[in-house]
Amino acid sequence: MSTAWHVLGAGSLGTLWATRLARAGLPVRLILRDAARLHSYEAVGGLTLVENGQAHTYAVPGETPDSPEPIRRLLVACKAYDAEEAVARLASRLAPDAELILLQNGLGSQDAVAARVPQARCISASSTEGAFRDGDWRVVFAGHGFNWLGDGANPLAPVWLDDLQAANIPHEWSADILTRLWRKLALNCAINPLTVLHNCRNGGLSEHHCEVATLCAELAELLQHCGQPAAADNLQAEVERVIHATAANYSSMYQDVANQRRTEISYLLGHACKVAERHQLHLPHLQQLQQRLVAHLRKRGLPSD
């Protein structure tokens, strides 16, 4: 019997992964927050994935964090600000050879999780796949993309990449996962806050070319200083390419704010500003952007961390 995939967080990405693994006949278990959520899930009977307009339901078994079964493989699919506490609740269930796959965007949460469970191997992921919830226990696969996985502390690829292959989850083992995470963080910092502040789709930023270019220059300086020169390479050109390619889309941060949801600011722009400060780097436009975004969030009654 192959090792079970425990999936922590039945949101967009958690459901996208759990349903594809289950569809491939792999053993999957869904960890829900508490007994109330478990009862609500069991009443529905499974997770539904909507792909190309077709909905399929998969009867993935659910459990609560205090279920007794040991966990050897854990997919952490919470938001960055929930990951550390959610994993801490499972620490006593982790087997000595446990592996965690961290799907969080941005940086900071991965180190916080790893510090909570030093006995486990923590693998970071950077995903460009897109999914959103259109109902309870129901997720729409909105954008095909790719997943890079890697472990800065151990270059050896895990055996379970075969499971991802079987489940048709597009992926590659990456020797430079930290560089990929920094690059995505820089792209998100150059685009997402400005879409919130200018109240526009990604394409609307083509009217703010100078502001974007100034931010890219400061972000590139930061990446150079924190030992990530490859992540700084042609940053502005890629930011402009993404703005153009996703012109009709609203950024994830824009959508969070529009839906009155907490953003992941601390793990994106907040993390960039914190690292800049640690390196005693003066990046005035980046810092000002953070102040403007924090003020904007507070004005709307949203958490600014």
Ligand code: NAD
């Ligand atoms: P989401 O809000 O849809 O799902 C998170 C789920 O985790 C929620 O169901 C929440 O209830 C659950 N959760 C939180 N704390 C928990 C706990 N203690 N125990 C059990 N469940 C808990 O979020 P998402 O969109 O799937 O995003 C997850 C991460 O993936 C984020 O960092 C996001 O930036 C990143 N990401 C998302 C997408 C996407 O398209 N949705 C794409 C790329 C990256």
Ligand code: KPL
């Ligand atoms: O990842 C993104 C997001 O919206 O979070 C893009 C589309 C790259 C914009 O930063």
